[in-house]
Amino acid sequence: MFSKLENLERRFEDLEQQLSSPEVFGDQERYRQLTKTHADLKLIVDAFRKYRKLQQDLEENKLLMRDSDPEMAEMAREEIKSIEPQLPILEHELKILLLPKDPMDEKNSILEIRAGTGGEEAALFAGDLFRMYSRYAETMGWKLEVLETSETGTGGLKEVIAIVKGDRVYSRLKFESGIHRVQRVPATETQGRIHTSAATVAIMPEADEVDMNIRPEDLKFDVYRSSGPGGQSVNTTDSAVRVTHIPTGLVVCCQDEKSQHKNKAKGIKILSSRLLQMRQDEQHAEQAEQRKLLVGSGDRSGRIRTYNFPQGRCTDHRINLTLYKLDAIMEGELNDLLDALITHDQTEALQAQAEA
Numbered sequence: 001m002f003s004k005l006e007n008l009e010r011r012f013e014d015l016e017q018q019l020s021s022p023e024v025f026g027d028q029e030r031y032r033q034l035t036k037t038h039a040d041l042k043l044i045v046d047a048f049r050k051y052r053k054l055q056q057d058l059e060e061n062k063l064l065m066r067d068s069d070p071e072m073a074e075m076a077r078e079e080i081k082s083i084e085p086q087l088p089i090l091e092h093e094l095k096i097l098l099l100p101k102d103p104m105d106e107k108n109s110i111l112e113i114r115a116g117t118g119g120e121e122a123a124l125f126a127g128d129l130f131r132m133y134s135r136y137a138e139t140m141g142w143k144l145e146v147l148e149t150s151e152t153g154t155g156g157l158k159e160v161i162a163i164v165k166g167d168r169v170y171s172r173l174k175f176e177s178g179i180h181r182v183q184r185v186p187a188t189e190t191q192g193r194i195h196t197s198a199a200t201v202a203i204m205p206e207a208d209e210v211d212m213n214i215r216p217e218d219l220k221f222d223v224y225r226s227s228g229p230g231g232q233s234v235n236t237t238d239s240a241v242r243v244t245h246i247p248t249g250l251v252v253c254c255q256d257e258k259s260q261h262k263n264k265a266k267g268i269k270i271l272s273s274r275l276l277q278m279r280q281d282e283q284h285a286e287q288a289e290q291r292k293l294l295v296g297s298g299d300r301s302g303r304i305r306t307y308n309f310p311q312g313r314c315t316d317h318r319i320n321l322t323l324y325k326l327d328a329i330m331e332g333e334l335n336d337l338l339d340a341l342i343t344h345d346q347t348e349a350l351q352a353q354a355e356a
Contacts, residue, residue: 004098005048012041044097051090058083099349104280105171108206110147110273114159116179118197121186123156125307126199128330129180130160133173135332142166147266148254161270163206173203175318175341178304185310194310198303205280207272214272220244223260243267250274319344
């Protein structure tokens with residue numbers, strides 16, 4: 001591990017020299033790429049240098065403990081007590097930093113939420129989940145833009161598709177894909193009985209032209225008249241667009257915009273991200289079979305989380321984590337959940353690496 005860290009440090013120093021060159025600064029595209037690589041390496045190099053400095057301090061203090069001056073020896077002993085617990089923590093941090101990076105982590109994300117079993121209560125829960133993620137996006141300084149919605153007459157959501165833009169969005173949200181179950185007394189329940197409903201969440205990295213080069217001949221476009229709840233006509237032009245990817249049969253419908261051109265563009269964006277997710281799922285399935293990684297496999301077939309309102313608890317079944325702060329979670333305070341999922345994934349990856 002340490003020889004690899006030394007190589008990365010040399011590469012980091014070489015990048016610093018390149019970035020100070022006027023020739024590199026004049027090429028903005030190259031400068032941008034080198035700056036990003038430099039920033040990524042800085043985290044690792046800074047941690048390595050801190051670790052190395054602590055090791056040096058430890059050795060120096062071990063020598064000072066042999067000093068004939070009792071006061072000097074005692075000071076060295078106290079320093080050693082302070083340094084020794086820090087070294088294994090830093091070593092673990094370095095191992096995490098050296099794990100292979102998910103190339104999708106830097107991307108924006110497409111968020112899809114659909115009401116599942118439970119009728120109107122499921123649609124209301126889907127709306128609650130969308131509000132939860134919207135609040136979380138606000139706290140993270142991300143921008144959320146709705147691409148498509150299908151509402152119910154009582155304020156619920158049959159379906160909502162949005163794009164979340166910001167710093168490393170996919171790295172934070174990628175473990176949210178799955179079936180989210182809610183247990184609570186619906187507003188329409190007169191006898192106070194607890195009902196169980198569900199909604200599905202899908203998080204996909206936003207695809208760009210570099211990721212997905214879709215051939216125009218593989219796309220089929222149909223236009224039709226937009227309609228709102230209950231079939232009421234929204235406008236009198238054929239502005240809604242249905243995009244079909246012929247090789248896979250994937251279909252995306254967009255009608256939120258009044259412009260056919262805008263609906264077409266949104267449809268292609270959503271379709272591209274779904275195709276990219278399909279490709280990611282295939283890769284993850286292969287990795288899961290080889291390394292038995294369960295979190296982050298992209299498998300959305302099972303229940304991942306339960307929101308129990310009577311008990312005020314939220315349980316993530318993949319990592320057996322229960323938090324009794326449901327009100328805060330529904331207001332978008334998701335970091336405790338997401339941090340635990342990310343830590344679990346890193347631990348699994350370290351174990352797989354050790355067994356390889």
